[in-house]
Amino acid sequence: MGAVRWGAVTSADDKSYQAHFRSGANVEAYQLEPLRRALAAPRTNLLLADDVGLGKTIEAGLVIQELLLRHRARSVVVLCPPSLAVKWADEMRDKFGLDFVIVNSERMSDLRRSHGLNANPFRLFPRVIVSMAWLRSPRAQRLLRDIYADVDDDRTARRYAFDVLVVDEAHHVAPARPSRTGPARGYAVDSLRTIHTRELAERCEHRLFLSATPHNGHSESFTALLEMIDNRRFSRGADLDETALREVTVRRLRSEIASKNFQTRIIKPIQFSPSDDEQDRFAEFDDLLRMSKKLNGRDHGGDLSGMLLKKRFLSSPVSFGRTLVVGERTEAAVGFRPPARRHPRSGTSRRRDQGRARPWEVGGEEADRSRGGSRQGQGQAGEPRRLGPGCAARYRRERPAGSLRRAT
Numbered sequence: 001m002g003a004v005r006w007g008a009v010t011s012a013d014d015k016s017y018q019a020h021f022r023s024g025a026n027v028e029a030y031q032l033e034p035l036r037r038a039l040a041a042p043r044t045n046l047l048l049a050d051d052v053g054l055g056k057t058i059e060a061g062l063v064i065q066e067l068l069l070r071h072r073a074r075s076v077v078v079l080c081p082p083s084l085a086v087k088w089a090d091e092m093r094d095k096f097g098l099d100f101v102i103v104n105s106e107r108m109s110d111l112r113r114s115h116g117l118n119a120n121p122f123r124l125f126p127r128v129i130v131s132m133a134w135l136r137s138p139r140a141q142r143l144l145r146d147i148y149a150d151v152d153d154d155r156t157a158r159r160y161a162f163d164v165l166v167v168d169e170a171h172h173v174a175p176a177r178p179s180r181t182g183p184a185r186g187y188a189v190d191s192l193r194t195i196h197t198r199e200l201a202e203r204c205e206h207r208l209f210l211s212a213t214p215h216n217g218h219s220e221s222f223t224a225l226l227e228m229i230d231n232r233r234f235s236r237g238a239d240l241d242e243t244a245l246r247e248v249t250v251r252r253l254r255s256e257i258a259s260k261n262f263q264t265r266i267i268k269p270i271q272f273s274p275s276d277d278e279q280d281r282f283a284e285f286d287d288l289l290r291m292s293k294k295l296n297g298r299d300h301g302g303d304l305s306g307m308l309l310k311k312r313f314l315s316s317p318v319s320f321g322r323t324l325v326v327g328e329r330t331e332a333a334v335g336f337r338p339p340a341r342r343h344p345r346s347g348t349s350r351r352r353d354q355g356r357a358r359p360w361e362v363g364g365e366e367a368d369r370s371r372g373g374s375r376q377g378q379g380q381a382g383e384p385r386r387l388g389p390g391c392a393a394r395y396r397r398e399r400p401a402g403s404l405r406r407a408t
Helices: 002-007 029-040 056-069 082-096 105-115 138-152 192-202 219-229 242-248 276-296 301-315 317-334 364-371 389-396
Strands: 045-048 076-080 101-103 127-131 162-167 204-210
Touching: 029 045, 029 056, 045 056, 045 219, 045 242, 056 082, 056 162, 056 204, 076 082, 076 192, 082 101, 082 127, 101 105, 138 192, 162 192, 192 204, 192 219, 204 219, 219 242, 276 301, 301 317
Parallel strands: 045 204, 076 127, 076 162, 101 127, 162 204
Antiparallel strands: none
């Protein structure tokens, strides 16, 4: 009787769904459409392109659980950005009762200690989560090649390495846009992430690609993404077949979902007046970025670093200051001494480690001593005055990006 009950979860009726009854998620009616489309086809190849906030993760989880219940799948690989790996593991465990193992460098170190040097997580765990950054690493490719070799071996009688592949934020694996536009435009460039994802997709039976923005404005990149989903219907660079596109794409906007009353987003900027010192600091930093851009010329690597530092400065001067401290320690460790530069305000030559105190020099040992009631205010002779804990709280306050502007 136990075997009968265990087999009773399978159903030949593709209109009888069981995943939403067995899940702990609050499933909306519109979220069952991807499940219906997945079960209607012998092989699931779908692009879930619903608008942000409509629950693409829930939709993918329903498809995964239904395929597992119907014994149409056993192994599942989720490919996502590194920042979403833990979120996927939590969602699958809490809402669907499915345990996924996050495969990364730390997990590999644990496996080598517990299972030996030749341990392969893709053989040990049926459901895994892999980040896009780790996928392109040599170790990940070596482990996957071992699995691919089993499929290519005629003695194993395996057609696919994995049953289900889920790619979250799939626009990240699409080829980069052409370097040139116009009549003589270039070709979309395949990154390592694109190449390795394509190799993985070819060895998975069911494929679910999730992205609210799958089209980057270039047809060649979009068709290359669709080719990963279904290489029988789509070919890179070929004209899109609208009928085939509708068969593999599930795309709904918030405005099209009439059964759910979404809260209206109210975007209201918060205005504040920065102090004179804050404006001076930002103006000084802005001048340095402008100078760095001139020195870098066509090398855009410095522009990216400057943009990240600028976002950090506007978000939290305390965090920005700690970044500078770490940079100074690194420079000191390698014996680098910054050249003298002209101060953008006074025009006098000075070094970065000289002059007045910086407003972000709070926290750490100095703040701990201040909280203990010692060395508050003016420090020892020759030491610049540090700000107290009250000012630290003020600088830690979150500020909207772009709220500081250079004084005119």
